[in-house]
Amino acid sequence: MSNRKINIAIIDYGAGNVKSVQFALERIGFSGVLTDDITTIEQADKVIFPGVGEARSAMQALKDKGLDTEIPNLKQDVLGICLGMQLMCDYSEEGGTEGMGIFPGKAKKFPVPLKIPHVGWNQISKLKTELFQQVNEASFGYFVHSFYVPLSEWTVAQTDYSFPFSAALAKDNFYGCQFHPEKSSLVGEQILRNFLAL
Template sequence: MGLQKIVIIDYGAGNIQSIKFALERLGYNGILSSNAEEIRMADRVIFPGVGEASSAMKKLKSTGLDKMIPQLKQPVLGICLGMQLMCNYSEEGNTESLGIFDVDVVHFEKGLKVPHIGWNRITDLKTSLFKDVQEREFMYLVHSFYAPVCEETIAKCDYGVEYSSALKKDNFYGVQFHPEKSSAAGEKILENFLSINS
C-alpha cells in the first residue's frame, strides 16, 4: 500500500500542506501537482480547497483541470471547497462548477453565524469511507456555503439546517469537513480513502 501514488491537485488552494502532513503521518507521500498527466496516472487523487469558489474555478479553467477532473477514473477525494466545486453550481460568486455531484451549493440561511467554524458531529455515515468511524463523530469544519442533502449524500451534519457533510458518486468522494484537521477519526477517513477500491 505504501507504494501507491497519491497526487494532491495543486491549484493555489490553501490547505495543501496540512493534507500532505496528514498523509505522512499515515506513512504515505503525497505529491503536489497541477500536471494533468501526472494527476491522471495517480492511484489516488485528493482535490483540496480553501478559498472562494469563483476564483478557484477560474484557476482550474486556466489550466484545463476543470475538463480533466470529472474524467478521472481512480478514487478522487474533494475536501471542503474541493467538494463544493465538484457540485453543479455554487451561490458563492455565482459559479458554474464541475458538475460531478448533482446538487447546488447554497449559502447558510440568515441568522446563522457564518462561517460555520469548529467541531460538529457527522451522522448517517454510509460507504467504506467511514469504516470504523463512529456515528456522531466530531469533525472540524470551516465554511459559509453547503450542499443540501441529496441522493449522493453519504454523511450529514446539522448547523441550523441538515446538510451533506460527505457526498459520493461512482469513484468521486467529497467531504465538507477537514479530515486532515480532525484528529484520529479524520485520519481514519483519509486512511479509508487510500484503501478504497473504487
C-alpha cells in the same frame, strides 16, 4: 494496506493551505505529491482535491490549468475536500460559480441568522460507504465554510447546523467531504486511511 507506495496526487491549483493534506498523509504513513500536472494526476492511484478560498477564483484557477475538464473524467478514486467538494457540484451560489457537475446539486449560502462561517467541530452522522469504515456515528469533524450542499441521494454523511446538510458526498469513484479530514484529529486520519484503502 500492505503497500504504501501508492501514488497519491494532491491537486495544487494555488488554493491556500494544501500542505495540510500532504502532512496528514505523512502522519499516517503515506506520501502525496502536490501537483497541477495533468499527466501526474491521471497516472496517480488516488487523487485528493483540496480547496480553501473563494469558489469563483478557485474555479478560474482550475480552468486556467485545464483541470476543470480533467477532474470529471478521472477514473481512479477522487476525494474533494471542503471547497473542492463544492466545486465538484453543479453550481455554487458563491460568486455564481458553475461547478464541474460531478455531484448533482448546488452549494448554497447558510441563511440568516446563522453565524457564518460555520467553523469548528461538529458531528457527522448517517454514515454510509467504505469511506466511514470504523468511524463511529456522531464522530466529530472540523468544518470551516459559509456555503453548504443540501442533502441529496448522494449524501453519505450529514451534519446539523440548525438544519441537516451534506457532510460528505459519494458518486461512482468520486467522494467529497465538507469537513477537513486532514484537520480532524484521529477521526480524520481514519477517513483518509479508508479513502486510500478503497
